[in-house]
Amino acid sequence: MSTLRNEDFKRLLDSIPCYITLQDKDLKILWSNEFHRRDFGEPEGYTCRDFYNIDSSKCEICPVHNTFLDGNIHSKEMTLITKKGKRINVIIYSSPLRDENGIIEGVLETAVNISPVKEIQKQLIMLGQTVAGMAHSIKNIMMGLDGGIYIVNRGLEDKNQKEVREGWEIVLLNFEKISQIVKDILYCSKEREPNFAVVSPNKIVSDIYHLFKDTAARYAIEFKLELDETIESAVLDPDGLTNVLSNLVSNAMDACKMDIMKDKHLIELRTKKGVDGATVFEVADNGVGIDKELKDQVFEEFFSSKGDKGTGLGLMVVQKIMREHGGRVTFRSRPRQGTTFVATFPKREMPQPAE
Amino acid sequence: MPKKILVVDDDPSVVKYLTAFLEDSGYETITASNGEEAFEILKSERADLVTLDLQMPNETGTRFYRNVTKDKNLKDIPIIVISGLAGRHLAVTKPVAVFDKPVDRNALLKVVRETIG
Ligand SMILES: Nc1ncnc2c1ncn2[C@@H]1O[C@H](COP(=O)(O)OP(=O)(O)O)[C@@H](O)[C@H]1O
Ligand SMILES: [Mg+2]
Numbered sequence: 001m002s003t004l005r006n007e008d009f010k011r012l013l014d015s016i017p018c019y020i021t022l023q024d025k026d027l028k029i030l031w032s033n034e035f036h037r038r039d040f041g042e043p044e045g046y047t048c049r050d051f052y053n054i055d056s057s058k059c060e061i062c063p064v065h066n067t068f069l070d071g072n073i074h075s076k077e078m079t080l081i082t083k084k085g086k087r088i089n090v091i092i093y094s095s096p097l098r099d100e101n102g103i104i105e106g107v108l109e110t111a112v113n114i115s116p117v118k119e120i121q122k123q124l125i126m127l128g129q130t131v132a133g134m135a136h137s138i139k140n141i142m143m144g145l146d147g148g149i150y151i152v153n154r155g156l157e158d159k160n161q162k163e164v165r166e167g168w169e170i171v172l173l174n175f176e177k178i179s180q181i182v183k184d185i186l187y188c189s190k191e192r193e194p195n196f197a198v199v200s201p202n203k204i205v206s207d208i209y210h211l212f213k214d215t216a217a218r219y220a221i222e223f224k225l226e227l228d229e230t231i232e233s234a235v236l237d238p239d240g241l242t243n244v245l246s247n248l249v250s251n252a253m254d255a256c257k258m259d260i261m262k263d264k265h266l267i268e269l270r271t272k273k274g275v276d277g278a279t280v281f282e283v284a285d286n287g288v289g290i291d292k293e294l295k296d297q298v299f300e301e302f303f304s305s306k307g308d309k310g311t312g313l314g315l316m317v318v319q320k321i322m323r324e325h326g327g328r329v330t331f332r333s334r335p336r337q338g339t340t341f342v343a344t345f346p347k348r349e350m351p352q353p354a355e
Numbered sequence: 356m357p358k359k360i361l362v363v364d365d366d367p368s369v370v371k372y373l374t375a376f377l378e379d380s381g382y383e384t385i386t387a388s389n390g391e392e393a394f395e396i397l398k399s400e401r402a403d404l405v406t407l408d409l410q411m412p413n414e415t416g417t418r419f420y421r422n423v424t425k426d427k428n429l430k431d432i433p434i435i436v437i438s439g440l441a442g443r444h445l446a447v448t449k450p451v452a453v454f455d456k457p458v459d460r461n462a463l464l465k466v467v468r469e470t471i472g
Contacts, residue, residue, distance in 0.1 A: 018461075107399060139455070139456050139457060140366070140456050142456070142457040143366075143369055143372070143456040143457035143458060144368035144369060144372070146368060146372065146457045146458075146460075147368045147369055147371055147372025147373075147458075148368060149377075150372055150374065150375060150460075151371060153377055154375060154379070166371075170368045170371060170372075173368065174368060218367055219367070241453075254412075257365065257412065258412035258413060259394075260389055260391055260413065260415070287415075288412075305408045306412065307412075308410050308438075309366075309410060309412075
């Protein structure tokens, strides 16, 4: 490249994908590059603060001002709003523009859009919190496991069969809980194709019922099964359905446990026929219910109202599995009265092997 | 007369564990599965010490702690917090001791012995 002309420099500055402005001592914008004008409009004549409409408290530390004072490069993170009303996170660098005598004539402000980086940062923070949350719920379960083992050993020493059995049940219960967390993590960490098969929905629901029956009894929750016997078969992923149901049932049990208003608690597990040959599963409880403010949050990943006893993965996994099936999960709830979750699996034909 | 310990936790496995262990160590135990129930019990029954899970639903653990420490008849009952959140932002001040879950039962027994004999 030989000598650059003035217009070349202008084109050069215009095509840099950063927001560049030149400001004077009063922080008035003297010039801006094309990229800046595209997203923010014509700034000439405005001060920086008026142009971006920045809260004065945010301007207390001003990198441009500081550069005028000490001639060094300064930086700062800010949120700006584009002319289309979009919020973007930027990091701002201010650098001095000197004349031939070294006097600072103006300050060049270069703002780089770091919104995508911020987004990733947010996700990493969330991930960190989830892992920590998961570690805490697993620690709780480990205490249960310790307890079961202690009771088993005690029963063995006393040659007390009943106690051994009781301890063993505690071990199994807590083992189930850890398995569920591990399954949930696996389900949400990878894309998996459902393994469609012809199954008996009533059979799978009955299995779940038997799996949770003792636990429900432990918490003095009445547990009922209501099967539509006319349902014969459905094409779905049996592991997926099992996971959906066990998440919904354990949430229902938690909801009953958390409710200290009612004396009697009840959970009902139902199968029904839906429209167009769909198969419907319902889990109804008379537990704490879901507050209106929380309605939109329950399906969000990592949302849990159970402190260190929840992971917030369950419903997210349920929703994922339902989507993979082309189905959906909904709920109706009355705060302090109870909640019914409904999972609808659409009718599906078994894919025919090619001849 | 053996000293009596009130065990408060919403997880029946944990309650079973702590009561079995404390009874094996020579203490009498009573139990509650939430803070509300625990506070009711303390109104009618004497306890020499309380083990408390702070992380119970509806904040009943934290509320229980506040209620006990504010009650002039109950405020001297020593409380040992056993919680999966030990070491993090505890919502209460000055329990006798704080244990993380899963609890080291021998360390727990040591504190119980030091506190009530
Ligand atoms: N049957 C229910 N009754 C009341 N609240 C529920 C019910 N099911 C789910 N929730 C709410 O949704 C939240 C998220 O559930 P989930 O994703 O399974 O996570 P976790 O069970 O680990 O908290 C729960 O913490 C609870 O607040
Ligand atoms: Mg759950």
